[in-house]
Amino acid sequence: MVTGLPVMTAGLVHIYRAEHHDVAALAGVDLSVQAGEMVALLGPSGAGKSTLLTLFGGLLRPSAGRIRIGEHELSRMSEADLDSLRGREVGIVLQGASRNLIPHKTIRENVAFAQGSRARGEDVAPVDEVLDLVRLGDRADEPLTSLTPGELQRGALAVAVSTRPGLLLGDEPTSQLDHDARDQVLQTLSDINTRWGTTVIVVTHDPEVAARMPRTVTIRDGRVGAEGREGEEFAVVSADGSVPLPPHVLATLTPGTLVRLVESEQGWTLVRDELEEVPDGEAL
């Protein structure tokens, strides 16, 4: 039985340094994911969700802020420790199944290859168990070129979880898949989470995928813009006290609008300066 790893970020900033200009992909992300949670990271293109996932995998080092995966403070880990972390505790599925697989190996061989980084004697899941988990037991020895996109994507998942990691990171794991294949992949993610308690964080654009995830985190402009729990959307108060408003609210409360915070029995209410109450439907 695997215990999922909690993930926590605080003030996470990442800046891509280009030749003539810098781009701030993340501008202070504060996020906490509990062990065994399944989280979807949502947001428009360029919002920073894939960067956030890459930082969780230790593939990039943050420009500022902290990331903690279980007991590991990623920003303080050496390259070798990060390699070890990915080899043991964090499984990563990159966007596009082919990028996760060695093309001349079968799924079984890919799984075995992924387990190869574990020291001899370490507890790894039997290959067949992993293959059964992703429902590829009967296709595991076929050449990759003969597999369907859905099978390939599940193969990528199998490779990522072959070491029974505490954290599974997936970047668009269902992109370019048909409905059935997407459902199978989502089911597989769910099964992994259920069987091993693995914490699952996936980046997706697909609303249906998001709807199937217990928790969603929307990244907007490099920050956590909102969260959804069981289908209900929430604004998130960040560590500096700011609350990013959703776009449709921003259409009403344009930047520069003065608002009041009015405390009531239901909590805090946002009121325009003209004492004009915000319509009910738009209450946060």
Added chain:
Amino acid sequence: MWKAIRYRGGQSLVLVLISALVATCAAFAPLFSRSIDQALLRATLGRLETADLKLSVLASRAADATLTAQAVEAGMPVGLQQWYEPGLSMTTAESQVVPTAGKKPSPVRLVARDEVCEHITLDEGSCPSSARDLLVSTADAKVWGWKPGSTLTVPDQEQKPIDYTIAGTYTAKDEPDYWLRTEVQGKSGNLIEFGDLVPGIDDFIVAPAGLAEGWQRAQLSVDYRLRSSTITLDSLAAAGAAVAAIRPPAQASVGSPLPEIAEQVDNGQALVRQLVPLLIAQLVAVALAVLVLVAGAAVAQRRPEIAVARLRGRSRDASRRLVMAELGLTVLLGLPLGVLIAVGLSELVRRLILPPGVPFELGWQVPAAAAVAGVASLAVVYAAARPVLREPIASLLRRVPPATAGRSLRAGDIILVVLAAVGIVGIATNQVTGPMAILTPTLLALAAGALLGAVVVVVATVIGQRCLASGSLRSGLAALALARRPTTRHVLLVVTAVSALVVFASNAVAVADRNREDRAEVTVGAFAALRTGSKDPTAVARVVDQLPPGQREHAMPVGLVRQNDPDSTTTLAARPDQFRRIAYPPASQPSLDLGALDPPDQKPVTLRGERLTAKVDYALSAVGTGFGKRPDDVPPEQWTAPSVKVKPLRLGISVTTADGDVLTRDLASLPHLGRGSLTVDAPVLCPQQCRLQSLWLRLDTVPGLEAVGGTVDISALALDGKDLGIDGVGGWLPPRGDAEDPSGGSFGAVIDPATGFPVETQGLPTDSIALAAAPSGGLRLTFTNTGRVASVNRADAPELTPAILSGRIPSGGTATRFDIQSLAGRTTSATAEQRVAALPFVGDRGALVNLDLMLRVGGTLPALGAMEVWVDDQFPGGLEGAEKALRDHGVEVLSTRTLAAEKRLLDESATGWGLLLFLFTAILSLLLAAVMLVVVAMTTGRIVSKDIAALRVAGVSGRDLRRATVREYLAPVLLAAAVGALCGVAGAVLAMPLIPLFDTPAPVPALDHSPAWLVMAGSWVLALLVLFAVAAVLALRAARRGDADRLREAW
């Protein structure tokens, strides 16, 4: 691992092939080098006859009276048998024999030689069986009437007569491998000098017992014939050591050619060791450069796999091991293949190019070289993988690899430029020779290719944009694609280097071949030269003149007379018109002014008769008297001038005989004072025929004491009553103003004939002579003569023989007057009408003269003279035809020289074979370039196809895309090939003079390093066509694969 290798089968195959090529180059170098070394030895051995290769042990019984040839042989080391046949013992003793009663004794040699009876034909009798038996030659038996059974008395070296019984008569078989230049026959019938001229007698052959005892000055020898096939480079040293270890008895001497052969081979080996590694090094450098590109492409293709490995927790080292295991194994797979190819090539060279007998050897150097090649290839793969493996994982995960600084010069490029600059400056200032000279063209090309790569990337972008702006879609797309592809620089670099190498190598081979041809031509003189046994130039010339039409035009008689001193000038007599057609003067020097050698139009006057008659009118007077000068310390009253009895003025002619002898004939004696006339009637004494050379006069006195002046008119010169028609002045050369000492030498002080001491004389009139028409007809000689010969020569032969002189002026002469040998071997004055560096056959020590002119003077060739017949390549039947033609006309042909044989001799040399490696280099480098184009196409094919697919989707027509792709592939090849050709030409001009073209340099003909433009152009075009064909096929393939499905490809 095998699965990984098989997955990219094409790429793996290319890697294996290139690695194999690297190994081929590396392993071929020692194989080829060793084969050439062995071939040098074989060629050297093959050129020598058995007699030249023998090991001779010579001893004399004078040092040990009991010594026998068998004893000498018994003292030889047993180990010699490995390399030598069993020894052939021979004992010889000099004696004399009276061939027949009343004759003077003739020298004779007694010979006892092992197995002699097996190598002679016994015409009569039997082999000598006892110590007192001997064989005489059949020729001698016939001359002297010697019969088997009769007795010959031969004194031993103590002059004690020994009676020998003639056991039989013999004729030696023509078996040079047995006789080893021991001439037992050939003396019979010839007169030889033995105190007096006596008839020569062939050797007497006796049984070994016949000379076993006594004969205190007998010469003993043991000849060992070399088993040539057992001599290899390794055994040569061992055999040499064994020979050196011989400790012969009794001051015997040991002679062996092995040390000299070893030295020759050593010299060749030194050149081979210089040429082969350098040429191969260039090829290996190009091969490694291609391997770098291929390995780089292979590693780049494995970026996603490296990324996956890192993603799954593999460290950098572990990822490196994965890459090196796959690519390293692939590269190592090429090693055995490369060695096999090298062995195959070496075998081809051994069978097709090198002389027979070169052994196949696989020395330790071959696996060592292969191992070095393997290590170098692995190092290249490691170096290619290293930067990728050092990339952060995030970079590895990017779908498009980060762009490198494509527009700037890299450190390697700068190093190349610096090295090339150093090489060029070094050559230009004569500071660089040998290795660097050979490397410079390649370095120059690599530097040019690197610079070209940096420039093209920038320029192609600009051109592409302008073309697109102006509507030239195909060119624009091609130019922009070129600018984008990282492989463009690779293609430019390698194709530039290969193109330069092809051009330079083809030029080197052609220039070397041309120089060998030139040298062979000068060495032989013509297509073929047949040395005759005749010493009669006129006879040989007549034979050539009498050859039937069709043969006559292709042959020329040539007279050669050299002197003892090998550095002296050799006379080369030939007919200018034939010489112009048939002889091979060096091509690199100005054409010969053969017209200057033409003889005068005046025909020779031939005297064939008994008596010469003429009418002579004279008017003579003394010019000055008293001719002694009183010494200062002698009072006048005591002074008496020396008295000399004046003799008459002699008038005569000089004639030359057919043998070239110059004879003088007195015609008349004239009183030295007074006037008168007389009729000459003198014998000519030319039983066969003579040529009238000159008319002369001389006061018959001690030169310098008296003088006579006046005129002598000569008319009605007739031979046996027949007018000779030589009374006209025009048939004579204008006489020189001075005169000669009758002895031909000069003189200084005047000698008083009474005392024998020099006397101081008063000033005498100067000798002079002038020729004019006599008023009454005939010739008038107006002269002042003091006793020296004053002559007027016939105009059929100039006083100074016109010559074309090669090399330096003969010692003691000037350009306008120097001495040469006439065909009779006499010193003759000549003048240089032209001076050149070299003449055919005689090289830089010769004087070319007109054969017909020399024949007018006549002469029989001296011992060091020879008549040859030179033929051109059109002579019917070639050399054999010429030999037959001469033999049919009774001219013996002693030996022949041919251009082909001489050229082959030069070709079969260390430099000849070594320079062939240039061809190998050019062909293999071209192959490498073609492979590189394939590799580039394979590694960029997917991207190119996707680009094409994208453009197709964007609406560009298939035809435009095809043409744009073809231009994209062909343009860099053409550009780099052009720049490479320029580098090759520059290298040819700069470096060719520094490359050794001959094992043994010769002063003439001067080496001709001028570029072989046609060969260079031809090889360049050929290389370009090959690369164009490959590039075009690859371009069309890429264009064909660029359909829309490519855009969806995952792998």
